[in-house]
Amino acid sequence: MPLRILLAEDHLMVRQGLRALLEREGFEVAGEAGDGHQAIRLAQDLRPDVAVLDLAMPLLNGLDAAREILKVSPSTKVILLTVHTEDQYVLEALRARVKGYVLKTQVAEDLVQAIREVLRGSTYLSPGISQAVVEAFLAKTDLPTDPLTLRERQVLQLIAERKSTKEIAGLLGVSVKTVESHRARMMEKLDIHGPGLSPLRF
Numbered sequence: 065m066p067l068r069i070l071l072a073e074d075h076l077m078v079r080q081g082l083r084a085l086l087e088r089e090g091f092e093v094a095g096e097a098g099d100g101h102q103a104i105r106l107a108q109d110l111r112p113d114v115a116v117l118d119l120a121m122p123l124l125n126g127l128d129a130a131r132e133i134l135k136v137s138p139s140t141k142v143i144l145l146t147v148h149t150e151d152q153y154v155l156e157a158l159r160a161r162v163k164g165y166v167l168k169t170q171v172a173e174d175l176v177q178a179i180r181e182v183l184r185g186s187t188y189l190s191p192g193i194s195q196a197v198v199e200a201f202l203a204k205t206d207l208p209t210d211p212l213t214l215r216e217r218q219v220l221q222l223i224a225e226r227k228s229t230k231e232i233a234g235l236l237g238v239s240v241k242t243v244e245s246h247r248a249r250m251m252e253k254l255d256i257h258g259p260g261l262s263p264l265r266f
Contacts, residue, residue, distance in 0.1 A: 070112040072103035100124025119146035
């Protein structure tokens with residue numbers, strides 16, 4: 065059976081190009097998603113061998129989607145596509161048990177190799193990633209951990225996307241009061257006292 069891949073990328077033309085690349089190499093793209101929430105639902109239904117996720121997706125970013133996908137489909141190998149080479153992004157991905165980290169500038173050369181490597185049980189990082197990051201992870205000399213919970217990060221991303229409190233509640237399937245509670249805890253944890261996350265703005 066061909067390897068089954070879930071492809072999540074919010075830009076349709078990019079997604080079509082990636083699908084063509086993968087199918088040319090004999091992989092089956094079993095499902096496509098345009099945001100992180102849709103990717104999680106498809107992963108739960110399809111249980112793909114590999115999930116290829118864009119890091120910067122709307123509603124739920126690729127890193128947080130990866131964490132949820134590994135809960136609903138633990139055998140799926142996750143590969144992130146990104147433009148970010150900064151240490152904190154790479155370390156956070158490794159912490160989240162992401163097996164591949166491919167730079168978009170090198171995706172044509174690296175993605176197929178990344179898929180083959182992660183299916184063999186290896187971790188694949190594009191050549192542009194600092195070796196120091198990998199060594200830091202292996203030595204467990206972590207950068208400071210994220211103080212926010214997964215749900216708080218989801219709320220924060222949706223606030224940044226200018227969603228209203230009611231819209232956020234609907235997207236996450238929670239009450240308006242719960243969203244306001246998450247917002248209050250985020251403000252406290254991040255030591256934010258200005259109006260940026262104030263309910264008056266949303």
